[in-house]
Amino acid sequence: MADTPLALSRIVAHGLTRPGGTVREVVQAQLAMQGQDLPGVIASIALRTGGAVQDVLDAFDRGEIVRAYPMRGTVFAMAAEDALWVGELCNAAQVRAQIKRRAALGLSDGSFDIGRLILERVAFEGVPRAELFAEWQNAGIETSGGRGYHMLSHFVQIGVASYGSWNGSDNNVHLAEEWLPEGSGLEGRFNGDRVAAATELLGRYFASHGPASIRDAAWWTKLPLKLLREAAEGLGDSIERVETDGETLYQRAGLADEIAEEGKIAREPRLIPGFDELMLGYPDRSYMAGEEHLDKLAPGNNGVFKPTAIAGGAVQGTWKRAGRPGKRSFVLAPWRAVSDTRMRGFERAFAAFPFASE
Structure with missing residues (x-):
């Protein structure tokens, strides 16, 4: 059976009952919104702002939001200032796994060296993905069978590229150093402190997804439980703990009052x-x-x-x-x-x- 009280709580927490705020504010509050279905994530954002699809596309064009691969090898929509530090915090295991797959795909380390040089040449002001793949193919790098996506996702995961401006049907590929805010990596935002970064991540996950547990967050990010438990000690008063059935759940402070006010809307x-x-x-x-x-x-x-x-x-x-x-x-x-x-x-x-x- 579905857990109706938990479901209603999360509907409210996700901002679906009283949408509002700018596109950047909504995406930043969620931290990361799964984005492999591009029309779907555009709709998910608009449902939370209460605005139009064009507002979301304009935010992409202004560089306020991007799509990146910050964790789990999955593409997410994010505020531009969050893409680098979250990726640096969460992506190490995924990057190692990708590198191990190169040989099976018939790609060499040299292919990636050449691919990066081409990327840096053609994506300076943004380039459609198909054009980038064509450039790689012309240079002798096979892009069929998912190889092009594999290479591009690697460059996004290591902070070399990101999906940015809108080209009418998709996000252009941009160089991260040109498109993402300077100093937005783990060192620039948190002086390299992984615990402080994980605390920021947890706070936003619980505020937008709670009630949720540390294990939920560990699944979402694939970060170690030990790191997340240490990070949870630094959560401030904006996040409250709720004990239920022997488990500690976390949610934004005041959520219970919001549910009391918006519970009827959540049922609609x-x-x-x-x-x-x-x-x-x-x-x-x-x-x-x-x-x-x-x-x-x-x-x-x-x-x-x-x-x-x-x-x-x-x-x-x-x-x-x-x-x-x-x-x-x-x-x-x-x-x-x-x-x-x-x-x-x-x-x-x-x-x-x-x-x-x-």
Whole structure:
């Protein structure tokens, strides 16, 4: 069964009940928003600002937000000033694993040396990914079979590049030294203090994702529990501890009052993208979906998560947009009986949904 009180608490914590703030403020508060589904993360941001898709695209163009690979080998949308230090804190094991895969992909260390030189030449003012891959291919570096993505993600993970400005359908690739704020690495932000950096990370994760545990944060970041437990000692008054069922959960101070005020709004029908942090920001998603329905979130366990329709603090089913531009329609695949009232609520949410394309 879904855990309705926990679900309602997290809906409020994620800023979905009373959206507001600038794009940069919302993304910075979340720290990192899973972004491999680009239209999905654009919608996730807009749902939390209450603004338009264009506001998100403009924030990319101004360099206020970027997409990077800060942890878990996964691309996330982040405030530009957070991309480097979070990556330096969390990425060491992933970078080592990537380097070990080079031989299996037929890529040599020399390929990466040449690839970096080309990247530094063509991405000075931003370059579409396809053009960068073409430059690599012309230089004799094979980019098919995921090799181009493997190389580019490595350069993003080590802080050489980032996804930045909008080119009409995707983020351009930029050089980090030109696009990301100077001094925003671990040394510049925290004097190289990993515990202080982990404390900042924990504070923002718990404020935006709580109630959550240190183990939740460890799964999200892949940082060692020992480091996170030490970091948790430095959390200030803005984060409070709640004991429940023998486990310590952390949440932003005052969240209980927010829930009391916004609990009714949290129960209202809403639609979220498939890769939204409300579902993917935790190792256990049964709190929202129920154990018996988890296989419906990502059928075949293929890593592709379906958009969900939520009401009453639980997922009621998955949804999609059908039809052609100008003739779009809402299609719900319910997991349980959905009342007419809730269906009308979902249809209103669909009509207001911040789609990134027609």
